Amino acid sequence: xxxRTVRDGGATPRSNLRRDASRDPRHSGDxxxxxxxxxxxxxxxxxxxxxxxxxxxxxxxxxxxxxFSVRAGKTLAIVGESGCGKSVTVQxxxxxxxxxxxxxxxxxxxxxxIDVIQQKVVEGEDIRGSRIGMIxxxxxxxxxxxxxxxxxxxxxxxxxxxxxxxxxxxxAVELLGMTHIPEPAERAKQYPFAFSGGMLQRAxxxxxxxxxxxxxxxxxxxxxxxxxxxxxxxxLLDELQATTGMAIILITHNLxxxxxxxxxxxxxxxxxxxxxxxxxxxxxxxxxxxxxGLRAAMPGNDPTREQGLQAIEGTPPDxxxxxxxCSYFARCxxxxxxxxxNLPERFEVTPHHYSSxxxxxxxxxxxxxxxxxxxxx
Amino acid sequence: MFRYxxxxxxxxxxxxxxxxxxxxxxxxxxxxDPLSGERLTNEEIRANLxxxxxxxxxxxxxxxxYMGNMTRGDFGISFTQQNRRVNDIIREHFPxxxxxxxxxxxxxxxxxxxxxxxxxxxxxxxxxxxIMFLVILGISVPSFVVAGLSQLGLTSLxxxxxxxxxxxxxxxxxxxxxxxxxxxxxxTMAFLTRLMRSSMLEIINADFVRTARSKGLPPxxxxxxxxxxxxxxxxxxxxxxxxxxxxxxxxVVELVFAIPGLGRYFVQAVQQLDYTVxxxxxxxxxxxxxxxxxxxxxxxxxIDPRVxxx
Numbered sequence: 001x002x003x004r005t006v007r008d009g010g011a012t013p014r015s016n017l018r019r020d021a022s023r024d025p026r027h028s029g030d031x032x033x034x035x036x037x038x039x040x041x042x043x044x045x046x047x048x049x050x051x052x053x054x055x056x057x058x059x060x061x062x063x064x065x066x067x068f069s070v071r072a073g074k075t076l077a078i079v080g081e082s083g084c085g086k087s088v089t090v091q092x093x094x095x096x097x098x099x100x101x102x103x104x105x106x107x108x109x110x111x112x113x114i115d116v117i118q119q120k121v122v123e124g125e126d127i128r129g130s131r132i133g134m135i136x137x138x139x140x141x142x143x144x145x146x147x148x149x150x151x152x153x154x155x156x157x158x159x160x161x162x163x164x165x166x167x168x169x170x171x172a173v174e175l176l177g178m179t180h181i182p183e184p185a186e187r188a189k190q191y192p193f194a195f196s197g198g199m200l201q202r203a204x205x206x207x208x209x210x211x212x213x214x215x216x217x218x219x220x221x222x223x224x225x226x227x228x229x230x231x232x233x234x235x236l237l238d239e240l241q242a243t244t245g246m247a248i249i250l251i252t253h254n255l256x257x258x259x260x261x262x263x264x265x266x267x268x269x270x271x272x273x274x275x276x277x278x279x280x281x282x283x284x285x286x287x288x289x290x291x292x293g294l295r296a297a298m299p300g301n302d303p304t305r306e307q308g309l310q311a312i313e314g315t316p317p318d319x320x321x322x323x324x325x326c327s328y329f330a331r332c333x334x335x336x337x338x339x340x341x342n343l344p345e346r347f348e349v350t351p352h353h354y355s356s357x358x359x360x361x362x363x364x365x366x367x368x369x370x371x372x373x374x375x376x377x
Numbered sequence: 378m379f380r381y382x383x384x385x386x387x388x389x390x391x392x393x394x395x396x397x398x399x400x401x402x403x404x405x406x407x408x409x410d411p412l413s414g415e416r417l418t419n420e421e422i423r424a425n426l427x428x429x430x431x432x433x434x435x436x437x438x439x440x441x442x443y444m445g446n447m448t449r450g451d452f453g454i455s456f457t458q459q460n461r462r463v464n465d466i467i468r469e470h471f472p473x474x475x476x477x478x479x480x481x482x483x484x485x486x487x488x489x490x491x492x493x494x495x496x497x498x499x500x501x502x503x504x505x506x507x508i509m510f511l512v513i514l515g516i517s518v519p520s521f522v523v524a525g526l527s528q529l530g531l532t533s534l535x536x537x538x539x540x541x542x543x544x545x546x547x548x549x550x551x552x553x554x555x556x557x558x559x560x561x562x563x564x565t566m567a568f569l570t571r572l573m574r575s576s577m578l579e580i581i582n583a584d585f586v587r588t589a590r591s592k593g594l595p596p597x598x599x600x601x602x603x604x605x606x607x608x609x610x611x612x613x614x615x616x617x618x619x620x621x622x623x624x625x626x627x628x629v630v631e632l633v634f635a636i637p638g639l640g641r642y643f644v645q646a647v648q649q650l651d652y653t654v655x656x657x658x659x660x661x662x663x664x665x666x667x668x669x670x671x672x673x674x675x676x677x678x679x680i681d682p683r684v685x686x687x
Contacts, residue, residue, distance in 0.1 A: 096587055126593030134591040141584040146606050146681060155602075156592045191682040207592070 042069035049107030077262035133208030150188025198229035270327035277353030411456035452657035463657035474638035481562035493573020515567030617670035
């Protein structure tokens with residue numbers, strides 16, 4: 001709290017931005033994998049999160065026991081195909097899923113000793129907006145059409161930091177400048193309809209980081225934008241992380257984005273995390289057949305190779321009645337008899353690199369090309 | 378914005394001219410005239426009166442004379458109420474109708490927005506079911522029934538307490554205005570409640586409301602600045618026509634509650650073919666409504682920035 005009080009009292013808020021290049025993940029390691037980095041303490045630790053939705057067809061078990069942690073100043077990417085529960089996971093943490101029909105049946109998300117799933121307001125201040133910021137998929141519909149962009153940014157500062165209207169308005173212009181919006185003073189007075197999609201996403205980022213949160217949750221921030229704008233937004237996130245030292249939780253289904261930004265990756269399938277580890281490990285020592293399938297499905301840009309898109313056969317399981325065993329069983333080319341009825345244990349492939357797949361069991365007989373077998377196997 | 382306002386005002390003048398012309402033609406197409414009353418015994422008196430009021434001239438000339446007088450703000454003298462100028466009738470009785478109408482519109486708008494937002498927030502739960510049932514009643518029961526029933530209720534209430542809590546009819550004090558304006562605004566309130574409910578349901582889980590929640594804003598602020606302000610837009614759009622319906626439709630309620638409003642003269646004039654009063658009241662109401670619609674559109678521009686540019 002003391003540190004926050006000091007930050008709140010600053011007359012020139014911009015001077016409080018932490019400029020610490022050594023925290024930039026790209027400056028941290030020399031080799032492909034630097035295990036010592038995993039010893040960073042977890043900033044946000046999510047443990048055994050379960051989320052259900054009541055629908056006319058029955059109860060959908062959207063998230064089934066998800067655990068992960070976010071390290072300060074690092075980027076965690078949560079990847080997976082549509083409907084795997086990645087957005088529901090972060091929206092549950094932020095208290096944004098409509099309840100009913102949604103229901104968080106168990107799980108904790110600890111931020112500085114406080115379970116943010118149970119308690120959103122700490123010492124009179126909502127942690128949303130102040131300690132955790134969030135940006136969304138579709139910028140065009142994510143801003144209030146009847147308020148100026150500047151007012152919407154200023155609003156957060158007035159509520160959380162107790163700024164006066166003029167202070168907040170001045171800071172909003174600075175924030176728009178930080179996200180590289182040209183003529184920020186003019187732009188702040190305009191309404192969202194006067195902005196393009198990419199500009200609006202920048203403004204939303206400015207809004208989310210207004211109170212210098214410790215964590216920025218980006219829920220598919222580039223999905224609704226065209227490719228050149230996508231790259232600009234990713235560069236912006238990267239730059240802001242380097243200047244502010246905030247952690248980022250990046251929800252995406254784009255492995256290219258993951259390779260570019262993420263320090264840690266969690267791969268989700270059917271409401272569960274099937275593999276997690278550092279970005280390098282996931283790409284070079286991939287230890288789960290689903291991750292392997294995702295990587296094979298990535299379109300390449302090598303013109304000499306003539307190959308079609310390699311899709312993963314089949315569809316994700318029915319979440320009304322999730323399978324008893326491994327949820328990937330039906331689509332897995334390497335499935336064994338054991339997989340059908342037995343939920344895979346979580347195997348530690350290398351320190352802090354986990355895979356929930358029976359192939360990692362020491363007694364597993366199969367040799368799968370491309371699949372990394374950990375020390376346990 | 379200035380150009381837009383001027384453009385709308387010019388359009389308004391054209392509309393009023395059209396209303397006046399159409400009324401003039403329609404009025405003279407009806408068989409008979411103000412002088413076909415019972416007391417005119419012979420042709421000579423009739424011819425004298427026709428000459429006096431200019432009714433013997435060709436219709437087009439009458440039209441030109443009337444329009445000329447109207448643009449100078451003179452609506453002429455009533456045929457049936459001797460020596461009463463139409464301007465005086467409007468000046469004396471319109472403020473009563475306007476007060477009643479404005480109160481009714483305020484009741485309708487506030488009630489509609491409040492009940493609509495409430496039903497949306499409690500969707501499919503008890504408050505929603507109860508209010509929506511009452512809304513159906515409010516829309517389908519005509520105002521003269523509601524007016525009569527409310528008078529019956531008032532007399533029983535006053536009898537129960539032995540003193541007059543609220544007057545049953547008449548005009549004069551604020552207490553006289555409460556029940557008639559509620560009755561007059563009821564149908565519109567019910568209609569606006571339905572509109573507000575559906576527009577609020579669309580907004581309640583909109584993406585930008587989710588954004589507002591993710592900013593950790595207090596629920597009251599989210600409700601007022603993010604949900605209500607956007608949900609209210611369709612309600613404001615229909616408020617112009619609603620004001621029209623209420624002020625012109627006040628005749629029945631004025632009659633039941635014995636309120637000396639303009640509505641009575643408006644209807645009487647049509648029955649008695651009192652040319653100048655028909656023209657005066659119609660053109661005046663028309664101009665009033667056109668002005669209200671323009672006003673509502675201008676206000677709309679202040680609430681929804683997207684409209685301002687056009």
